[in-house]
Amino acid sequence: MAELTYRDAVAAAIAQEMARDPSVVFLGEDIAAAGGVFKATVGLLDRFGPTRVRDTPISEQALIGAAMGAAMTGLKPIAEIMFSDFLAVCWDIIANQIAKTRYMTNGQVTMPLVIRTANGAGSRFGAQHSQSLENWAMTVPGLKVVAPATPADVVGLMAAAVRDPDPVLFFEHKSLYATKGPVPEGEWVDQLGKAKVLRIGDDVTIVALAAMVPKALAAADRLAEQHGVTATVVDVRSLVPLDTQTILREVARTGRLVTVEENPRLCGWGAEIASIASQELFYDLDGPILRVTTPHVPLPAADNLEDHVIPSVERIVREVLQAYD
Amino acid sequence: MAELTYRDAVAAAIAQEMARDPSVVFLGEDIAAAGGVFKATVGLLDRFGPTRVRDTPISEQALIGAAMGAAMTGLKPIAEIMFSDFLAVCWDIIANQIAKTRYMTNGQVTMPLVIRTANGAGSRFGAQHSQSLENWAMTVPGLKVVAPATPADVVGLMAAAVRDPDPVLFFEHKSLYATKGPVPEGEWVDQLGKAKVLRIGDDVTIVALAAMVPKALAAADRLAEQHGVTATVVDVRSLVPLDTQTILREVARTGRLVTVEENPRLCGWGAEIASIASQELFYDLDGPILRVTTPHVPLPAADNLEDHVIPSVERIVREVLQAYD
Amino acid sequence: MNTKHSRMASPPDVPIDPATRLALYRKMMEVRALEKRAYDLFLQNLIKGTSHLALGQEAIAAAFGVAMREDDYTFCTYRGHAHTLVRGASMTGVLGELMGRECGLMAGKGGSMHLTSVPHGAMGSYAIVGAHLPIAAGAAWSAQYRGTEQAAVCFFGDGTTNIGAFHEALNFAAVWKLPVVFVCENNLYMEYTPIGAVTAVEHPAADRASAYGLEPLIVDGNDVEAMFKVAQTTLARARAGQGPSLIEAKTYRHSGHSRADPAKYRPAEEVAAWMRRDPIKLYREKLLQQGVEEAAISKIEASVAAEVDQATEAAKASSVPEESIAMTEVWANGDWSWRN
């Protein structure tokens, strides 16, 4: 096992796939010569050259459209959208074109591409550079949606995403870029659509994603140590496909479900999981389903305000105790 | 009471508000000289003239951006996005700019504008002209979201939306344009954030929106007549603000909740309501929460295929009976 | 008309050979016959939804259909029956799709606005204005990367030149020198609105060319030979690695924007003038003047008429698609499932 930062894991994953398959190409703004604004793609230009690693103009529609056209004709592009908030400027290409073209053409077209993007809050960047937008992608049939929480998952899920014949939106969390963790040596490929049970408990199942995973784990520790409540923690990892088997199995076992979502509340991924559990596990539930989310407000910039709205370990603990006490 | 079509109600509502308030202006593609591609805005140009009713280029970002800039500086624009699917081409302006600017400026800016758009399936227009996208708007804090099911609600809710100081996304359903219904004579203004109980029953509460409302009513009739199941039917009308009081009261009373959504399943508005009910009414529920939705696929064009995927009266009846039998 | 070619690969000044001329005529006739039939089938309520015909604009698609290499890529719009057909897609497949039948190019799943025939290089019809310009650039990028000398051709209307994706795609393609030909079919209207009422310049495409370092190319879109020549030169330029071109072809649609539109907003004289410039009528006269036997022309016309009749019958005879296919091909494994 090598120790890598989440940031370096991005470059390592892309390099692993580009080395393996010459049809993998990479494009985005400031990703080549500059190595990315988060320095997550440093070294790729030097290693793979300017025909495979290409800087683009500030033209998200053009670059995502180009990725689509290339994917339809034999390449496997990885496209970067610098901040997930900017998905909005090319949302038509993603939601209406990339997602639907295979279906509309009754399978004539295959769309093997990955859109990777820096998602999430915690950097005091304000309302237009901090959103958690996995649910936007989840609303659109035809998109796969992944959000890794660890360096190992960055590599394994990125590799799986690049090899997947369908379009994958790959949400990297900005506040995790500096975190470190072990990554298997050699080629490492994981599987899309598998959640991970990170901790086993009996009283409640906490389901979290991306930067909420370490917080959920910390909350589970505190619940156990200070309150005698033992929690299972599940890292969803992949929203589409969704590993309902793992999630529902754990919820059924503990009888309780808490989702921890960084997104503003309405129509977050937790709502979907809650609706599935409330339909399929009705008779197994011992108590109400709880969603801990950022309140339904845009994100403030000041550090104390941002910290106030994003779910914290304290808030997760407090809300779980309130709900189940 | 006058009998109006849903289509004519749109023009009547806009006319009512433009006649009342000279700061109301209306812009969009083919809305003026041509009266709109759905003929929902016929007569407005003649009545209010070309400085208030303006045709635009095919430039959704420009026209929605212009509406925003005008709203910030004293006007009350109504902007048309011809099909809701095209919201995607100006999603940045809507989701990142219009929705967040009041909050980011700590209230310095007010954003009184309405974006009206033709939403929904049933016209055999295929995957890029048939989507039900209310949930896209619902995911974004700072947007109000309305979807009328009747001509009276078109007028009353449009008037309320125009008078509201906040941005409102107003989803008109294409397949309802030809339907007729009574509209109060004289000035008619309704209230945002109020659901309507259309039918009272004891066994289950069916919550529906827009074109699913008449189907839910028909399903309720059939459930009563053929199966002895009596259903309350609630027309949500306004997703943000959401009238949880009315919805939860009816669900608590009947003990059961079924949502009927035209959107593809994942992260639909029904998921949000299900998650609220599963948290707040856990001990009042007598059975699992059921969501009847379009399956999570893009929409097919052929008539039999489109009919197959959109929730039908038969399917609502069948799924309700399966869930609760 | 401005037809500067200074930056183009040298235009082939060789006369168009007789076989090619008849091929051009035939392609135009095929489009005409198909579109007229589509119109009739509408009136018979055998086509549901909407449909956007290319009646009057046949020369542009036909010219490219003849000029393109088999492995080139076409990207077009909802008004794309013509562009799909000229690449070799079957009439039965096209009419079947419009009618929502199993024999349709996409078995009814896409519909009139999304005709696609990948085996013929018809890479899709896109119904949201502007989206396919960057996508076409991407296919051209792929060809460039793979070194295949394929070109991508992207058709769109005058109204499309005012949307953001147009601008992004043109700049992107120019900077990356991509082998893509952008063809603006300027039929003077964006839906019901005259293009001049919503555009800051007279020639919506050509007057923007310099913003991307490109030459303005204005062509008479109703002159199929002029179109054929500009198709050849721009395709050659693409294959030679000289980058994109932007063509503005002046033309006119004979019918309304779509099924729903009687096109009353157009001045009668304008319509009449353009009807006199019907590209098929013009070319038929020209062929006769050039000494082509009327019999050769009539033979084409009869053959096309028979073909469209046959296709109509085949499409009518085809059953509606199985409902189960509504739940297939979301993913490459054929499935639609989003969960385990």
Added chain:
Amino acid sequence: MNTKHSRMASPPDVPIDPATRLALYRKMMEVRALEKRAYDLFLQNLIKGTSHLALGQEAIAAAFGVAMREDDYTFCTYRGHAHTLVRGASMTGVLGELMGRECGLMAGKGGSMHLTSVPHGAMGSYAIVGAHLPIAAGAAWSAQYRGTEQAAVCFFGDGTTNIGAFHEALNFAAVWKLPVVFVCENNLYMEYTPIGAVTAVEHPAADRASAYGLEPLIVDGNDVEAMFKVAQTTLARARAGQGPSLIEAKTYRHSGHSRADPAKYRPAEEVAAWMRRDPIKLYREKLLQQGVEEAAISKIEASVAAEVDQATEAAKASSVPEESIAMTEVWANGDWSWRN
């Protein structure tokens, strides 16, 4: 340099009066002092998040700040401290916002990238490239509709000229003849990438002007008087109902793109050459040459220095915002609630 004004309202050829000259100098100094202070506060970790300074680009904002009418509208980007300040927003409000304090223009809710001061006509700083161009057009539309002869001025960078919203806004504003002045601050880089590497033309804004029926206007953005004159003529044109203008002001930023950027990608000679063309240094020399007393200049400098010191202390003394304000002002009633 190309500075054709043929379609412009006649440029005022009257010399700039002494008071205005000192006002221009003072505005530049204010921006310089504020931005330097922002830089220092960063190093002291009193500013979190990110920040984009206008060091080296002061002349453009200053010229418009002096030329604009009080009720005109400014729209700018994340690199907008300068444009906000020159409209009259307080230094304390700006620095306080950067530091996330209660005294900030938006009490910390917006942050460095979203400075807004509506009472001063500073209608917001927008952090997603291109978005504010159509919004500025909308404010201009509102002014046109209300008949107020207000103008909107919209500042953005060279990199912004390649995004779709730029194209849509320019065409829209031209067709509707809106009173808006689009000011491209061409500092030669979009973030870390030289603008020439991603743009099909040499002058990213000016070479696009004709695509919207506008005159190309290239100005030395480091010459504050040249900027002032073009500001006056374009604002006059706007007020006279002659429609929008597009200015390309050539300039250079002294520091990196943002806090995180040491700007190593720029050739040393390029940086040195532009440092020699520091707009403030140039103008100081010019003022002295023109016979302005050095004392008058020093007095401005001292006064500005004192102002920024005072503002810094005031901002430091201001408390952090109450957490409760995170839950206000989503809606016009002050509330955030989405349910009853």
